[in-house]
Amino acid sequence: MTSMTAPRITIAFYSSTGNVLRLAEAAAEAAAKTGAEVRLRRIPDLTADTVVPGTEDAVAARREAVQDIPVATNDDLVWADGILLGTPVRFGLPAAPVSVFVDATAPVSIPGLLADKVVSAFTSGSAPHGGQETALLSLYNAVCHWGSFVVANGSTDPVLFREENGNPYGTSNVTRNRPGNVHEDNIAAVEFQARKVVRAAAIVARGVRTGTA
Numbered sequence: 001m002t003s004m005t006a007p008r009i010t011i012a013f014y015s016s017t018g019n020v021l022r023l024a025e026a027a028a029e030a031a032a033k034t035g036a037e038v039r040l041r042r043i044p045d046l047t048a049d050t051v052v053p054g055t056e057d058a059v060a061a062r063r064e065a066v067q068d069i070p071v072a073t074n075d076d077l078v079w080a081d082g083i084l085l086g087t088p089v090r091f092g093l094p095a096a097p098v099s100v101f102v103d104a105t106a107p108v109s110i111p112g113l114l115a116d117k118v119v120s121a122f123t124s125g126s127a128p129h130g131g132q133e134t135a136l137l138s139l140y141n142a143v144c145h146w147g148s149f150v151v152a153n154g155s156t157d158p159v160l161f162r163e164e165n166g167n168p169y170g171t172s173n174v175t176r177n178r179p180g181n182v183h184e185d186n187i188a189a190v191e192f193q194a195r196k197v198v199r200a201a202a203i204v205a206r207g208v209r210t211g212t213a
């Protein structure tokens with residue numbers, strides 16, 4: 001991959017108890033290994049962020065773990081050719097901090113500055129069938145409003161047929177209420193997803209930057 005076409009990938013995630021953080025870090029590493037330029041960015045806690053009783057230690061550990069990761073900005077989205085969004089499932093929806101982040105894109109998304117971006121999303125929830133699909137699809141609603149290119153995993157690779165995988169809309173972890181319970185199948189799936197975004201973003205970047213698209 002030449003530097004002119006090395007795609008720029010931003011991974012913007014919110015994580016409370018660290019599960020989405022693990023997926024985001026795996027995605028960042030996989031994208032960087034392809035030669036892409038990668039920005040790993042965290043979406044910050046809301047002042048009144050929800051901490052479920054029993055998860056205080058995990059939340060404290062996650063706060064410590066993310067403190068050196070820069071906060072995601074609109075510039076990180078505009079800079080990127082490909083964007084991976086990570087969110088926990090909350091009542092079948094993306095977490096509120098992610099919704100706040102999405103709202104705050106208006107100054108760049110409404111003028112169309114996110115229109116040529118490849119976007120994909122991943123998630124973590126506690127229960128099987130706990131709303132992973134609905135959370136991802138809700139997030140993709142916003143991506144459609146941005147006019148970006150939604151790139152999902154589909155059922156396109158053997159890794160996605162492993163026992164803990166299978167959500168075509170994006171990598172989905174099931175923690176079964178154990179913070180840190182991110183299965184290696186999910187790590188492999190999010191690595192696949194990151195590489196897929198890099199590939200699609202490279203195609204778009206080549207066209208956009210060379211003026212042939």
Ligand SMILES: Cc1cc2nc3c(=O)[nH]c(=O)nc-3n(C[C@H](O)[C@H](O)[C@H](O)COP(=O)(O)O)c2cc1C
Nearest residue numbers: 015016017018019020088090091092125126127130
């Ligand atoms: C307010 C709240 C609502 C939640 N709603 C759901 C849900 O609808 N379905 C589910 O499977 N898990 C739900 N969970 C659990 C989280 O999605 C799960 O623990 C996830 O792995 C957290 O990711 P994180 O460790 O990156 O914060 C909820 C957690 C909270 C705090």
